[in-house]
Amino acid sequence: MKKIILFLSIFILPFSSASAVNWSEELGDHSGVDLKVQSIMDPYIDAVKEISPTFTSVTGASVTVEGFGYDGLHEKQIVACSQGDSSYDVLFVDGIWIGEFVEGDCIAPVEDLWTEEGTDMSVIAWDDYISSFAGQAIWDGKKQCLPFGGYWHMLHYRTDLFEAEGLEPPKTFDDVLAAAKLFKDNPKYPELEGGYAMNMARGSAAGQQFYEWIYSAGGKPWESNYPGSPDAYADQRGLYNSAESVAFIEWMQEMINYMPPGVEQYAWDERAKAFTQGKVAMINNWSVRTPLFNDPEISKVIGKFDVALFPHAEGASSVPPVGGWIACVNKHSKNIDAAWDYLKWFASPEVHREWVLTGAPPSRHSAMNDPQINAEQPWTPVLYESSLRAWQELRPRHALTFEVIETLGIEVNKALTGEASAQEAMDAANKKIDRLLKSEGYID
Amino acid sequence: MNREKIEKTLFILPTCLFLLAISIFPFIYSVYLSAFQAKLTKMHRKFFIGWENYQILLFEDDVFLTAIQNTFTIAFSSITIEIILGFIMAKIFFEIRHLKISNAIRTISILPIMLTPLCVGLVFLYILNPTLGIFSYIVETFFGLEPIAYLGQPIPAKISIICINSWQWTPFMMILLLAGLMTVPNEQYEAAKIDGANWYHVMTKIEIPSILGFMLLGIVLRLIECIRLFDIIYVTTRGGPGIATEVMAYFTYRTEFRSFQIGTGSASAVIILIISIIVTTIAVTLLRRVERDADFS
Numbered sequence: 001m002k003k004i005i006l007f008l009s010i011f012i013l014p015f016s017s018a019s020a021v022n023w024s025e026e027l028g029d030h031s032g033v034d035l036k037v038q039s040i041m042d043p044y045i046d047a048v049k050e051i052s053p054t055f056t057s058v059t060g061a062s063v064t065v066e067g068f069g070y071d072g073l074h075e076k077q078i079v080a081c082s083q084g085d086s087s088y089d090v091l092f093v094d095g096i097w098i099g100e101f102v103e104g105d106c107i108a109p110v111e112d113l114w115t116e117e118g119t120d121m122s123v124i125a126w127d128d129y130i131s132s133f134a135g136q137a138i139w140d141g142k143k144q145c146l147p148f149g150g151y152w153h154m155l156h157y158r159t160d161l162f163e164a165e166g167l168e169p170p171k172t173f174d175d176v177l178a179a180a181k182l183f184k185d186n187p188k189y190p191e192l193e194g195g196y197a198m199n200m201a202r203g204s205a206a207g208q209q210f211y212e213w214i215y216s217a218g219g220k221p222w223e224s225n226y227p228g229s230p231d232a233y234a235d236q237r238g239l240y241n242s243a244e245s246v247a248f249i250e251w252m253q254e255m256i257n258y259m260p261p262g263v264e265q266y267a268w269d270e271r272a273k274a275f276t277q278g279k280v281a282m283i284n285n286w287s288v289r290t291p292l293f294n295d296p297e298i299s300k301v302i303g304k305f306d307v308a309l310f311p312h313a314e315g316a317s318s319v320p321p322v323g324g325w326i327a328c329v330n331k332h333s334k335n336i337d338a339a340w341d342y343l344k345w346f347a348s349p350e351v352h353r354e355w356v357l358t359g360a361p362p363s364r365h366s367a368m369n370d371p372q373i374n375a376e377q378p379w380t381p382v383l384y385e386s387s388l389r390a391w392q393e394l395r396p397r398h399a400l401t402f403e404v405i406e407t408l409g410i411e412v413n414k415a416l417t418g419e420a421s422a423q424e425a426m427d428a429a430n431k432k433i434d435r436l437l438k439s440e441g442y443i444d
Numbered sequence: 445m446n447r448e449k450i451e452k453t454l455f456i457l458p459t460c461l462f463l464l465a466i467s468i469f470p471f472i473y474s475v476y477l478s479a480f481q482a483k484l485t486k487m488h489r490k491f492f493i494g495w496e497n498y499q500i501l502l503f504e505d506d507v508f509l510t511a512i513q514n515t516f517t518i519a520f521s522s523i524t525i526e527i528i529l530g531f532i533m534a535k536i537f538f539e540i541r542h543l544k545i546s547n548a549i550r551t552i553s554i555l556p557i558m559l560t561p562l563c564v565g566l567v568f569l570y571i572l573n574p575t576l577g578i579f580s581y582i583v584e585t586f587f588g589l590e591p592i593a594y595l596g597q598p599i600p601a602k603i604s605i606i607c608i609n610s611w612q613w614t615p616f617m618m619i620l621l622l623a624g625l626m627t628v629p630n631e632q633y634e635a636a637k638i639d640g641a642n643w644y645h646v647m648t649k650i651e652i653p654s655i656l657g658f659m660l661l662g663i664v665l666r667l668i669e670c671i672r673l674f675d676i677i678y679v680t681t682r683g684g685p686g687i688a689t690e691v692m693a694y695f696t697y698r699t700e701f702r703s704f705q706i707g708t709g710s711a712s713a714v715i716i717l718i719i720s721i722i723v724t725t726i727a728v729t730l731l732r733r734v735e736r737d738a739d740f741s
Binding site for chain 2: 071074075078081082100101103106193201202203260261262264265279402403406410411413414416418419420428439
């Protein structure tokens, strides 16, 4: 039934007089083109596959969507770019990789494409994007790609457990710690393996975790990067070993005692699975995975969870992490016109809405305020508030981002597994990251 | 040049060209790149920095130095375990060689070598899972011990990697040592029996000296393999926790294909190659000396 509604709502749109965009006029004829889309294997990929045939019906171009793991996708895309590979036409890129892709001359900037073509800007509707996410697609002052899959972090907690204990959803780090302590090894809840789960695996997982929390911990990763900073990259001297950073790592060291065994190897999937399987009482998680907790095929917590704003340290305020995926045109593609048409169609407000209704994450103001989306994804009001509080420069987005996050992730993981103290680990992280940035001339 | 010499040169020319193209040129290019600060995304803007990559890796980068240390710790520990267990297994198979079933058991016992290290890593990832793994279940049920993150804590992770590596390659050592035992003349055993030698004397005075050459060959081959250890680390720990299981090959992969620092990655690859050559040369020299001593005795 859902598919029929989706089909009717999308397929008839190009021909409907009520439709906001006349797709037949807006999009070209690309018969015979096999458009290849390279995507992350995130939960939204099925929704992309589900709606793409509509593009085929309008333009004649067939669409193949292929998914890869996070690290594998980055590796493949950069290697392919360095070889001038045209195998994929549309690249779904993590917003934080944008600097590296621009530096490598891997993408055709969308701002150039729409200027050349004289695109109807109501199709792009840039102002409809939530600014904390739209900023992910801008680099060197130019709009490089179209944002489509914005993620924000929310605190996910088990309402049944919190109600049973008479607890309010945690607001501060202290609340989180107290609740985690209460639920860990509590004989009343034998199914729980921990009170909380975080990304603690070495590398990207632990590195990103640091950036996700540091602003709400009252700190900042480098001198000029703080919410509202007019130029986050003006002074990139690291503050990874500041008092706030070290205090946050020490807090994580305490938190690890109330997490499931093996959490030192948890990354995104493990963290979400622990919550889905009812093994932990709380997690902080990207909104893209929230619908999975209501999926009857995999979830044991349907109707037993709710979301809250990302917690913050005493005296600090909540700065929810922002991330997500932007759609870019491969500069080496042989089908740039078709790829650009796919992008503007896929990221447009009306297709975005349908995509979200298929279970994907909303990224536009219009989608966040859509009554149907709010009815189907009841966490949307908290998500919207999170998105408005988020800071777009959460993680570095320059060409060294992957290396910086990986370096940081190794040191954070060392502190969490007892290989180093919090101060030692963060001193080492600061030194190594500064050296990296110096080697590329980002700092003197 | 006479006709015969021209003919001979023409015959070896394709091999030389082949070697030049697939071995020598990439190596020389790697050495060349190691003298540059080069990132894959901006190769056109690479610049010459001389020995700096080597200097950083060998004197400043604690992760790379730890990776060298870990590689040799894992190599020596694994090979020691493999020799001890391999010898015990070889002895057992040697003793039961007359039984019909021995061939079948021997074939089954070498199955781990046939598995790809990636599969072995995946299997052990599940076995050692602290909440769902069978190892945790056994430890908890039969010994009453709380399961721990075997791959998530520094020392257990290192021990786990050594055990996984040894599990896969002990059969290889067993086959080599069994082949060695098969070469010991039966008369020596009979003479030892007549002289009243016990098992320990047989092992130390007859068997080990006879199979020393086989053992050294196994050590050389396994050392080369351990220096290149990558797959199991990639699947199970990715060098973690922290840098507890970071090894040279994984460090190089990370530098080349995750950070795309081609200059540093190439320097790291060249260092691995030099270490491999040194270690192999020492081991082969030892092997030759043992063989020479055996010929004289």
